[in-house]
Amino acid sequence: MTETTVFTATKIITMNDSQPEASAVAVRGGRILAVGSLDEMEAWGSFSIDNTFCDKVLLPGFVEAHSHSVVGGFWEYPYVGHFDRVAPDGRHITGCRSIAAVIERLRAADADLDDPEEPLIAWGLDPIYFSGESVRAATLDRVSTTRPVYVHHMSGHIVSVNTALMRHEGIDAESETVGIVKDGSGQPVGELQGMPAIMSVRSVFERLWSSLNASTAKWRFGHIARNAGVTTASELGAAAVTPEAIRQWQLVVNDPAFPARIVIAYSNRFGGPSDPAQMAAQAARLAEHSSDKLRLGTIAKIWLDGSIQGFTARLRWPYYLNGTNGLWYIAPERFREELLAYHNAGLTVHVHANGDEATDLLLDTVEQVLLASPRPDHRHTAQHNQLASADQFRRMARLGMSANMFINHIYYWGDQHLTETVGPERADRMNALATAKRTGVQFSMHSDEMVTPLGGLMLVWSAVNRVTATGQVLGKQERISLHDALRAVTVDAAYQLKMDHEVGTIECGKWADFAVLEADPFAVDAMALKDIPVWGVVLAGKLHPADGRGRE
């Protein structure tokens, strides 16, 4: 007979409203056999006790319904972003809050490279925090005048390079490519804006590109999840679903050492058929490659607009503070065809809609699709949803839709939203979780890793505090309770991935997937929530301690 292990803990927060708390959980064959007190476990016969967590708090493993694995590839290179991040190996990396700090980190990385020819690649640069000062060749030449230096900005659309790299790639005053920024005298300054210009440093870009698609990137993504207490993460449509890519995912995720379940959303962004019916058929067929840990063929992704901070989201009147509006990424007619095809193939469609005009188009289209082809329990999910207003949430609820909210934006860009993008009133109701709750729409919260760092605690902290990077509170009436916030990063996120019957609560019959915390979220100050140390995770009963903490 399969062995039974009982884990004891200071407190088990189950997120199962029928049994909110427990002190012991029995695991058999990777699944939860029983939840309760140690005494209550006796009914299941003999078991061994594991006291590893006797001074820790267990939650259901966090579920992330909108993340991207590509970040794992970037971690092959030094991070020079503004905000602190935790590296896949568990090291706490301090943000570079000044240009001097960027240079210092790059110099250290330069010293670490043996081959003098090897380009130095770094990522995460966000010069908006350097009050107008830019990081270009003049700055990067202070790192090296001989080694090519390439720094990928956080926005993903801009790269800063040094003079050595420009010389190596033949970028000079003669270069005519749009996006190679030049100074008053016509000399390139070391900033490449947009892909045509970035391809001017092709050799280095291709090196980075191959890192992003390597299996090591996927492993690192799993480690990032583990370090943040996330046991189910998603790759929401920004990775290829070619046969080779799927094989790589299988090899990595099905490895018993890989510490997370991964749900891959289908998209044809990197090739594949373009006829909507064929796309949907291919998406559904991917289900045959699924396993307990790797899920394919259940969800699809469509993009409607851009980002709010990039001024490319589609907004309702009165648009951005500067009077502009953003970009559509798909024609409405085409969107309807794709949505209908996925819908008819039984998939749950996750639709990127940042601005409220994009949300309107999404709701109009879902309504048309449902009238044409009624289907119970579709769970089509509005992703990001940052400016959705009460009328839109009411409509979402009536249409049976879910909302996945980008709550981390309040901290990471809230200050910019107040003064630069949409202004105070709309900034206050960005990611309006309390409104979503009141209107009865099913909702979760996401990090969009790598846009913001993966992790349930940071999301919960953002939802209950709504504090920006400079400490301002944005829309305190949109704060939600800690309980609701925890639901939104566990069982309610699992619902959107169609896995709420398998994960998301600590409850008999579900996978034994736990986030292991060093403190009880209900016992700490709300502002300390994001800093609760994560011991690691349990996945299907197997212990995966976060790196840097060591095994017990």
Add this chain to the structure above:
Amino acid sequence: MAKAHPIPVTVLGGYLGAGKTSLLNHLLRHNAGRRLAVIVNDFGSINIDVALVESQEGDTFSLANGCICCTLGDDLAMTMTALLKRTAPPEQIIIEASGVADPVRIAHYGTMPGYRLDAIVVLADAETVRQRSQDRYIGATVHHQLLGAELIVMNKVDLVSPATCQAVRQWLGIVAPGARIVEAVCGAIPLALLLDLSLDRMAVTTDVVGDRLVDHRSSYETWSFAKDGSLDGARLRALVEQLPEGILRGKGILTLSDAPTTRTIFQLVGRRWSLKQGEPWDDALPSSQVVLIGLPGSIDAAAFEQALQ
């Protein structure tokens, strides 16, 4: 080397249903002997004639007439870089922008090393473009696409009355004051307008559209000029700057008096034009040749000739 012979890039924009695919099919069937590479968003609607396909390699189809057709792949910039590395690189690239893309942004790809932007062509469905431009969601996008055009192809004119056609043309002139406007049925416009052809092939002839013969010669005029020796650069510039609005495309291989030993290449699409240094004449006899294509009434041959003599 890449700098000496950049590959011309044409961007084909316009909202969904404006007829980009018809135009591309037209182009692939009548390629004027050019090795064209057509980059499409998807193959869904292009319906490549299987009989024409010689080979397929991944997402790239090679046709018997030397053209290739490929999808965007991971990224347009990477796809275009790969095209440069082919053993027989294409002689012109046509990028089909997505129905909501800003063709001007796509045109930036035409400035990558090894390439030069030839033309931004935007299709407008004569039947629906005005209505679309009022659409709550995509109205502004449609306006913006037209505004970025150098050449607007007002397509499907056979589906509207002459009065509507006239009204749409007038409306386009207002919303896209910088663009030149031509009319088409099923996207069939003279290749000489759409492509950077050699001077001797810049003739406007006929096309077969469905079972109909379309004689472009009644819709366009061509003017050719040739002389031995050089032209006065200042006079040429003055002429080009004052060309009538109806002039749509021009090309010349010239000898300018201020650079008598090298060829000067003249290119004009819509109201954008350039003079760039070409190959040296070396042992060849320096000469000057120009071809202009315009709408009826736009060409005043006597005046043009007088301006250059």
